[in-house]
Amino acid sequence: MIKLRMLGCNGGIGGPGRRTTCYAIDDNILIDAGTGVGELDLQQLSRIDHVLLTHAHIDHIACLPLLTDAVTAIRSETLQVWALPAVIDILVKHVFNDLVWPDFTKIPNASKPFITLNALPESGPLQLGDLRFSPLAANHGIPACGYRVEKNQVSLAFSGDTADCPPFWSALEQDAQLAAVILECSYPRRMVDMAKISRHFDVDSVAHRLRGLPEKVASIVVHRKPGMEEEIEEELKQALPGRDVRFPVHGQVYEF
Ligand SMILES: [Zn+2]
Ligand SMILES: [Zn+2]
Numbered sequence: 103m104i105k106l107r108m109l110g111c112n113g114g115i116g117g118p119g120r121r122t123t124c125y126a127i128d129d130n131i132l133i134d135a136g137t138g139v140g141e142l143d144l145q146q147l148s149r150i151d152h153v154l155l156t157h158a159h160i161d162h163i164a165c166l167p168l169l170t171d172a173v174t175a176i177r178s179e180t181l182q183v184w185a186l187p188a189v190i191d192i193l194v195k196h197v198f199n200d201l202v203w204p205d206f207t208k209i210p211n212a213s214k215p216f217i218t219l220n221a222l223p224e225s226g227p228l229q230l231g232d233l234r235f236s237p238l239a240a241n242h243g244i245p246a247c248g249y250r251v252e253k254n255q256v257s258l259a260f261s262g263d264t265a266d267c268p269p270f271w272s273a274l275e276q277d278a279q280l281a282a283v284i285l286e287c288s289y290p291r292r293m294v295d296m297a298k299i300s301r302h303f304d305v306d307s308v309a310h311r312l313r314g315l316p317e318k319v320a321s322i323v324v325h326r327k328p329g330m331e332e333e334i335e336e337e338l339k340q341a342l343p344g345r346d347v348r349f350p351v352h353g354q355v356y357e358f
Contacts (some may be wrong), residue, residue: 105357106126106355108125110137112325112350113212113245121137128148133249151179152182155185158189163193168205170216184219184235188245192344194219227250235251236250242262242265243300248262263325275294281320282321286324287308288325
């Protein structure tokens with residue numbers, strides 16, 4: 103069983119009801135480190151061993167620099183950060199550069215730093231305990247990926263931020279174990295142009311793709327932009343009658 107906790111699943115901030123992308127897998131792994139990280143108390147933060155990033159946009163990494171800083175009093179193990187090599191390069195150059203934030207890969211010392219930035223394996227999945235993580239293709243205009251997460255013959259697929267991306271859906275078609283897809287839908291119909299410009303999904307593109315998935319696969323819609331959540335939900339429910347389409351709020355827990 104995979105426990106998925108939606109710490110942040112909004113496309114932006116605004117009030118206590120919105121937190122940006124961060125999902126906990128079991129208790130020690132995060133996918134992305136947006137403002138949803140702030141849902142965790144110090145003890146919970148200290149248990150995080152791995153963070154897998156989809157891309158380096160600020161809504162997905164905002165709390166990464168703050169995460170280890172919060173637990174220096176109670177944690178001495180290095181936090182392992184995993185991402186595409188090009189995403190690691192962006193973090194080194196633009197975040198942990200001793201200007202925006204201290205270089206936590208050398209503090210307190212280079213042999214046992216706060217964080218280590220790791221490129222994902224070039225081939226084959228990343229095995230963390232009994233979980234396996236594989237990058238999935240994304241189309242976001244910058245280095246970006248989704249993830250397939252697998253454990254005990256069950257898998258979940260995370261789109262990350264993306265416009266439509268045929269290789270992502272090909273991978274899902276071949277995945278007989280797939281229990282759920284966690285799919286972004288940033289914009290409602292009336293903002294399809296904005297979706298295209300920013301390489302995000304809109305309602306009609308999502309509806310088209312979800313109709314092609316087996317009905318047993320749950321669809322969890324995330325990254326709705328602030329103020330458009332209800333509009334997107336209504337449009338998708340209307341477009342996909344009878345399908346298992348879920349609209350999580352942060353804090354929600356799913357087990358697959
Ligand atoms: Zn993005
Ligand atoms: Zn985003």
